[in-house]
Structures are given as structure tokens and as C-alpha cells.
Amino acid sequence: MKSISIFGFTGSIGSQALDIIKNHQEAFEIDVLVCNKNIDKAISLINIHKPKNVFIFNPNARSNIINGCSNEINFFQTYEDLREYISLNKSDIYLSAISSFECLDLTLDAAKSGGKLLLANKESLVVFGKHIIAQCETSNTELIPIDSEHFSLFTALKNIERTNISRVFLTASGGPFRGLSMDEIFNKSVEEALNHPNWDMGSKITIDSATLVNKCFELVEAKHLFSLEPDLLNIVVQKQSIIHSLIELRDGSVEAQMSKPSMIIPLAFGLLGEHSEEIKNIYALDLFDQDIELSIEAFPQDREDLLDITNDVMQNDDNSGLIFATLNDIAVKKFLQKKIKFGEIYNLIFDNYHLIERTKINSLEELKSNRLEINNFIEGR
Numbered sequence: 190m191k192s193i194s195i196f197g198f199t200g201s202i203g204s205q206a207l208d209i210i211k212n213h214q215e216a217f218e219i220d221v222l223v224c225n226k227n228i229d230k231a232i233s234l235i236n237i238h239k240p241k242n243v244f245i246f247n248p249n250a251r252s253n254i255i256n257g258c259s260n261e262i263n264f265f266q267t268y269e270d271l272r273e274y275i276s277l278n279k280s281d282i283y284l285s286a287i288s289s290f291e292c293l294d295l296t297l298d299a300a301k302s303g304g305k306l307l308l309a310n311k312e313s314l315v316v317f318g319k320h321i322i323a324q325c326e327t328s329n330t331e332l333i334p335i336d337s338e339h340f341s342l343f344t345a346l347k348n349i350e351r352t353n354i355s356r357v358f359l360t361a362s363g364g365p366f367r368g369l370s371m372d373e374i375f376n377k378s379v380e381e382a383l384n385h386p387n388w389d390m391g392s393k394i395t396i397d398s399a400t401l402v403n404k405c406f407e408l409v410e411a412k413h414l415f416s417l418e419p420d421l422l423n424i425v426v427q428k429q430s431i432i433h434s435l436i437e438l439r440d441g442s443v444e445a446q447m448s449k450p451s452m453i454i455p456l457a458f459g460l461l462g463e464h465s466e467e468i469k470n471i472y473a474l475d476l477f478d479q480d481i482e483l484s485i486e487a488f489p490q491d492r493e494d495l496l497d498i499t500n501d502v503m504q505n506d507d508n509s510g511l512i513f514a515t516l517n518d519i520a521v522k523k524f525l526q527k528k529i530k531f532g533e534i535y536n537l538i539f540d541n542y543h544l545i546e547r548t549k550i551n552s553l554e555e556l557k558s559n560r561l562e563i564n565n566f567i568e569g570r
Contacts, residue, residue: 193219193460194275196295197286199230201390202309202335206284206456207238213461220280223271225291226250232257244271246291272298279303282460283565284335285310288393289518290560293317294553300324300332309335309452311394311406312518315502316511317556318413333459334414337424338407340455341433341446346415349436349444357417358435359407361428362387362450363486364399367428371491374399375532379524382531387430387450396521400534401492405499412503419503424496428485431474435485447483449474462478494539508559515563516541539569 194209197203203224210217219240223229226247235243235258243258244265245251255264265271275298285292285298286309296313299306300321308314313321325332336342338359363386366374382399383392390398397403401424408422425435430450437443447474448454457468475481488496502509520537523529529537545563550556 190218191281192218192220193282194280195284196223196292198222199224199227204512228253300330301328303328305331307333307335312514314410314413315406315514322413335455337433345446353438354436355439357421358423358425360432361404363426377531398494402517405495408499424488508550512545515560
């Protein structure tokens with residue numbers, strides 16, 4: 190029996206992982222579950238799965254959730270208590286699936302575990318990737334990306350000599366605004382931006398998909414995860430999210446990784462340690478389905494400023510990734526609160542990225558301090 194801790198258990202990825210665990214109860218013991226404030230869903234999942242320990246970030250939600258759960262479950266009252274427990278009690282598997290920056294400390298703790306880290310948090314590698322990868326290597330922690338594009342590369346690159354690679358393409362669905370110009374999407378509503386055609390995700394990542402920022406983050410992640418040179422990495426649009434990555438070899442041939450748009454496949458591999466026949470029976474891709482389209486489109490030209498920033502992040506060993514991710518985080522929050530228009534997400538990023546001072550980030554403390562400085566800079570403008 191393997192112990193598992195999940196950071197972000199009420200989100201889409203966390204709850205899908207719990208579904209897999211429920212079907213293999215004899216194989217897993219749930220040690221720690223962590224979420225922010227989804228009261229009803231947290232109470233339901235906790236009572237179903239009966240973890241040993243729980244931490245709720247939001248203190249108001251915490252009291253409500255505690256009251257709705259069994260007295261046999263230990264609830265950590267402070268973040269420090271949770272961190273101390275994790276440092277002394279290692280799980281065999283960690284799933285890091287809280288979006289944005291909320292669990293960066295926990296992701297680094299998991300990287301120190303010497304077990305298995307299933308990583309579904311984009312920002313952690315964008316802002317602190319070099320250090321997380323180094324910590325995994327130092328601690329002999331197995332890192333498996335739980336993201337359809339990176340998992341497809343994780344699988345494909347096992348069988349390809351790096352010297353034979355000419356280009357690597359990550360695919361974007363294009364989100365709800367695929368094919369529309371910047372002028373056409375500038376005034377799109379929150380409700381329209383959250384209406385993703387292929388994926389059921391949290392609000393933050395869904396908006397990042399609509400802006401295509403998430404795919405830019407994924408280029409940075411791919412650089413760190415697979416030690417790929419930035420000039421090899423590209424983005425194309427594949428509207429059905431069937432093709433997840435493409436690898437062009439030196440002879441011009443192309444290898445594609447394809448599957449249905451579901452996180453269950455990488456999650457099942459990470460949790461069960463194998464390409465499961467059980468998953469195939471549910472999520473097998475029928476290539477003869479007449480509704481499948483495998484056409485490829487270019488990244489929209491009127492958003493190539495995003496690619497320029499992404500390449501700058503990949504080329505520089507400083508806080509540029511933190512600047513990019515923090516500006517995006519601020520902009521998305523403002524948009525979801527209906528304080529700015531959709532197109533102003535881009536403006537906030539483009540207008541400020543090159544104005545913020547560059548500095549080296551060597552610790553989480555420096556990262557948190559610099560992030561606060563970036564937030565203060567934006568608030569002061």
C-alpha cells in the first residue's frame with residue numbers, strides 16, 4: 190500500500206486522482222489532502238475518502254469543513270503545522286495540483302521526499318523550475334508531469350535520441366476564441382472566456398487557455414522538465430486537443446502523441462506506475478471516428494508578443510519567469526473580478542514586463558519578496 194498526499198484535492202485534477210484511488214483502494218492510503226475553500230466539495234470528498242490529515246488554506250472555510258467531517262480526521266490549524274508534518278512524514282506519492290503560487294512551498298517539500306512527485310502546477314516550474322528540478326535530482330525524487338502535453342513528451346522522449354530532434358511542438362486547443370483576432374476578443378466576457386470547448390478546468394487555467402498564456406508557460410516547463418534548448422520549442426494549434434505534442438526529427442519525419450483530451454491517462458500512469466489496460470478500455474482513441482480532425486494551425490500572429498516574452502524567460506536565468514507569471518496572475522484576477530476587459534490582460538503583461546527590474550532568485554524567501562515587490566509595482570501604477 191502506497192501513501193499519497195494531494196495538494197488541491199477539490200480541483201479538477203485532484204478530484205480525478207481521487208476517483209482513480211477509489212477504484213484501487215487496496216493500493217493507496219491517503220495521508221494529506223490540501224485545498225483552499227471549496228466547502229461543500231471538500232466535505233463530500235473528505236467523508237468519502239477518509240484521509241488521515243487535512244489542511245484548508247482559508248480559515249473561514251476551515252471551520253465549516255471541520256464541522257462537516259468526522260472527528261477521526263486530523264485538521265492542521267496552521268500552514269506551519271502542515272509543513273512540519275510533511276517534513277517528518279514522507280508520502281510515497283505527492284500530487285501538486287493547486288494553481289498559481291499557493292503551494293510552491295509544498296511542491297518543493299514534495300521534491301525533497303525521495304518518492305514520486307506528480308506535478309500539475311504550471312507556475313512552480315515557470316518561476317522556480319531550475320531549483321525544483323535540481324531538488325528532485327538531489328533527493329532522487331521521480332518527477333512525472335501531469336499535463337497532457339508534457340506527459341506526451343515524457344512518453345515520447347524515452348525512445349528518441351536527443352541529437353535526432355529538429356523541433357518540438359506543443360499543441361494548444363486555441364481555447365474558446367480560436368480563430369478570432371485580438372480586436373474580436375478584446376471585449377469578451379468572463380463567461381465567454383470560461384467556456385472552454387475541450388477541457389473542464391478551474392477558472393484560472395481556463396482563462397490562461399483562452400489567452401494562450403498557459404501554452405507559453407508550458408514551453409518554459411518543457412525546457413526545465415526535459416532539458417530542451419529554447420530554440421527547439423514551438424507552439425501550434427490543434428483544435429480538438431487530440432494531438433498533444435509533435436517531435437520533428439532531423440530527417441523531416443514527425444512523431445505525434447495522441448489521446449483523448451483527458452487528464453486521467455497521465456494521472457493513472459503516475460498513480461499506478463503503468464499504462465493501464467483499464468484506462469485504455471475507457472479512454473481509448475478511435476482513429477476511425479469520423480468526427481476526429483487532426484489539422485494543425487499556426488500560433489496567432491497578433492499574439493506573438495507572448496512568444497517574445499516566453500523566449501526571454503527561457504533564455505534568462507533570473508526572475509523573468511516570476512515577472513511573467515505574477516503579471517498574468519494579477520491580470521487574470523482583475524479580469525475574473527470584472528475590473529478589466531479580456532484584452533487588457535495582454536496590455537497589463539506587455540506594458541509592464543520590461544519595466545520591472547531583473548534579479549536572481551536563489552531561494553523561496555527571495556521569490557516571495559520579489560513577488561511582493563512586483564505586486565506593489567503594479568498597484569503603484
